[in-house]
Amino acid sequence: MAGPKKVLGRGLSALIPRAPVEEVSLRSPDVGGDTGGTGIIARIDLDRIRPNPFQPRSDFDPDSLEELSRSLLEKGVIQPVTVRRFAGEYQLVSGERRLRAAQNAGISKIPAYIIEVKTDEELLELALIENIQREELNPIEIAHAYERLIAECHLTQEEVAQRVGKERSTVTNYVRLLKLPNKIKDGLRKGLITMGHARPIINLPTEKAQLKLYEKIVKSGYSVRKVESVTRSGRKPARTTSAGRETDSSSVHSVEEQLRRALGTKVTVRSKSGGRGEIIVEFYSLDDLDRILDIVSGR
16 A cells, blocks of 8 residues: 655645735835744845746736736735745745736835745745646646646646645646647637637547637637537547447447546547457556556555
8 A cells, every 4th residue: 555645845825924914014114124034024125036937827917917016006015925035035936926016016125925945846836836726827827837746846646636626637637738739728828718628629639620629619609518519529420340230439438438537537448340449548647657557456
């Protein structure tokens, strides 16, 4: 039996002060400079805060930033950014949108919650989880965040799901988005289609078919239900085997769905002549493969 999972990071709770912070305290002179402790809020020069190299967010809407800048000038910074001490200065852990808006507004100092982050691995995990849990990322940014947690923090999909409070199947579905053609991924980033549209597109056998359906969705405004119906009807039609029996594509699809739910990953069932066929089970890491083997072997 496998031992307990290793918990690397502290999650969103590590990025938020335990004690509630009143808006007036952040705007008042009582918030002074860095006294050298951790778990404290200090007012820090913006030019001493270095960016987070592991920032998962790549899309910052200019209009939204401008709106936030105006709000900061009018009301001040209500929620501090989170930083760690780094090379005699500070490195941002979370709050890049607030930091950018403050820079745009010409604000010279910002309240910052200073925490201890000892390793780059922990910095990466905190930055990714914080953005995911705040739901500030688009589907492709979330997918890349999950992929980095798996690849760079050496987490299984199950461990990632536990960190962010999601079902494991949710993590799997996001990671699968990265297999889509770049044009479709760009459409997801821009909100031209939703994840509900993208999930059935993944099941189409060729990139050409995927792009063709994507164009129809954008042009005609297909609903998610319509896309699901189109992808089901686009499967290979029923055919007769050498034994004279018809292979029911809907039955094959039903078996695929059952196996996907049981194994928590993409499964493809392909029928061949003579009642034969093959089952293709996908995995996304060696840990994921071990998990599937455990399920299959009943361990």
